[in-house]
């Protein structure tokens with residue numbers, strides 16, 4: 642199997658980030674967005690394949706939840722595909738001609754490392770609670786979108802602990818600070834999770850419909866249809882609160898409220914047979930499906946320009 646058909650430790654992903662930017666210095670820049678609770682760097686890659694400054698941008702983040710290993714694997718897959726197929730595949734070429742792409746491979750480096758060394762099923766980050774008795778905030782409950790209402794927990798020991806206040810965690814802060822400075826350029830926000838095979842859009846933090854509900858629904862519907870035709874696999878789609886569950890404080894809802902209209906969360910393979918322990922032999926199909934969904938959405942946005 643190739644490098645991209647395996648899972649990689651945090652250390653290997655840091656090396657990959659370095660090597661990828663060095664080997665493609667004209668088109669790839671490394672951005673240091675901040676550091677984690679345990680002081681590990683949080684890097685994003687900026688892909689600028691075609692000339693032009695201040696192009697609109699597509700944002701992709703992976704690894705908010707530590708145990709969802711297919712998610713960082715997808716970010717690596719996406720970068721490799723973009724660099725390898727620019728000029729060869731017409732869809733990715735059109736996308737990279739029109740957008741700068743930011744890719745954040747591991748949003749939660751402390752948690753990801755912990756799943757490799759201590760507990761494969763860890764979800765949260767690794768910050769120690771006030772009383773010191775529990776560890777971890779669910780970073781996808783820590784953003785400022787109906788923060789800590791129904792669907793999140795204020796108990797530090799819960800798997801869906803929202804933290805002490807919105808953006809209390811350095812990892813969520815790093816992302817929100819960066820996106821606030823770039824919000825006029827970032828047109829598409831996509832956050833990659835697993836598992837359950839769903840293409841979600843706001844809101845998850847309320848059962849109310851987002852103002853752009855119909856348009857976003859059409860986009861994920863088309864993406865799911867293309868996945869069904871190409872890969873014979875079913876993805877559910879819809880607003881988060883009605884499709885998966887009510888879950889406030891998520892990055893997608895926060896980005897949407899910031900003004901990034903095309904905001905999504907993808908839940909990749911599978912539907913529960915392996916769950917978070919998706920075997921490496923499934924990486925390529927899982928990533929190709931998600932890639933098709935990213936392409937479909939980005940191309941739709943371009944059609945509407």
Ligand code: 0X9
Nearest residue numbers: 781834835845881888891894906
């Ligand atoms: O609960 C979550 O954070 C996500 N599911 S997961 O199994 N990967 O943990 C769903 C996130 C949907 N979006 C929001 N809740 N904002």
Ligand code: ZN
Nearest residue numbers: 706709834835
């Ligand atoms: Zn997740």
